[in-house]
Amino acid sequence: LRHQLEKENADIPKLSHFALRIISENNFPTAAGLASSAAGLAALVRAMADLYELPQDSTVLSRIARRGSGSACRSLFRGYVAWNMGERLNGSDSVAVQLAPASHWPEMSAIILIVNARKKDVSSTSGMKRTVATLELFRARAETVVPRSIKQMEKAIHDKDFEAFGNITMRESNSFHATCLDTSPPIVYLNDVSRAVMKVVEAINSAARKIIAAYTFDAGPNTVIFYEKKNSDAVSGTFSRILKRIRENNVENIDEITISLLKMGVSRVILTSVGEGPTRAGSLIK
């Protein structure tokens, strides 16, 4: 793409023939099932586009990022992003689109509980291949469950309807892990700490008499728990009190085993919200 620009405009520096030395630094847990490779690839593609002063077309960059990590195609965009499955066999219409900017629903927050930063037994790429190859229930999920959930999720985000958002989020997480378990040999990403997280989220929602917290587990035991800022005390506050073993808990019925599992199993907590995609930190060409 840079070479094309240089051919069209003789005035710009001839960068496209230089080799690149790339130094990548990362403050996010790697190989922990938290899409760090997607974030890294998106950041790399964004940095290259900035270096080469390419047109700021996220759709073009998203297609490039996707070649490094499938889910990186989402990470070029800002705010709420969907990755459309597409219909063509070559995948050319399997692209990400922005559903809404982060400012559309700024209440949305997330706690990430890092359960185990050890390298996963199954990297998500080989995991995916096993799943597609051997699974019994995968077809039902790909053909009917996921497309329906995507439509429902788009509506939930459009309406800023947290109950619908949370319900779909948890249902999809469980359905995904169900299909992982249904491969041969099975892939079991959830562990006892993840089960404890699920229990606490269920207890929080039960106490609130509606869904104010929603867990989701990607390809690992770590959790992302979504909630709205107005429910910070009931959601992130409850996890904070459990992890600090503060007794005066707002939530009843959380048993000692669940508390111990969380206390022993959670090694790091990240509080975050919906972001604005990769940004340029400083000048790249000295």
Next chain:
Amino acid sequence: LRHQLEKENADIPKLSHFALRIISENNFPTAAGLASSAAGLAALVRAMADLYELPQDSTVLSRIARRGSGSACRSLFRGYVAWNMGERLNGSDSVAVQLAPASHWPEMSAIILIVNARKKDVSSTSGMKRTVATLELFRARAETVVPRSIKQMEKAIHDKDFEAFGNITMRESNSFHATCLDTSPPIVYLNDVSRAVMKVVEAINSAARKIIAAYTFDAGPNTVIFYEKKNSDAVSGTFSRILKRIRENNVENIDEITISLLKMGVSRVILTSVGEGPTRAGSLIK
């Protein structure tokens, strides 16, 4: 049924109008997801049939036992038993049938690892109702996966083909737990100890370069591991060496975390084989 016999034959004692005092004793873990209620109900029905000197028709008794616990319908028979789903809405053709007597395949053995004898979070009856009511993937499983597996399993037992038997057993266990996870809220029966058992079984099979051990988890974390007597050393021997922490293990690649989970999590081991159904222990009428 006894009343009917008494009407037909005036010579037999008139027992049917007496009230019964039933004392039930049990040496098997209860409420641990090991079908103890099925065993108990089958034993009770068998005892009543013996007391009342009813005709020894397992099919009739099986229908009665099924009213107390669905899976008790299987437990009246000897050896290898299938429970047919049936087609009628009232369930009248949902009956158990014997596939083969125990003597057909006497090599078949089982280790039961009791992981946690605490009462389950969800009793299997309410669990089942939740599953049927809320699940996304259940339909695919009930309509196509299970009937196909039943046919394959009947053939595997007929052919005494352990590899096929083990493959179907593990696949069905995983598929069942996948559907449990896919309810809302999810039912997660498997825990870290179950995962450790799965890993050891995979390592045993991997070392043997074929399936010589097959795990299955019912509605709880406890495991039944099937194997043939000729592979006792490789299967039950491996578990025995792990639980006794004997280092000279036949199986490589079993990591320390897996061993610790098993050592800490398994509270009891039962070695058993395919049985002959409930039998009369002694005289019931003094």
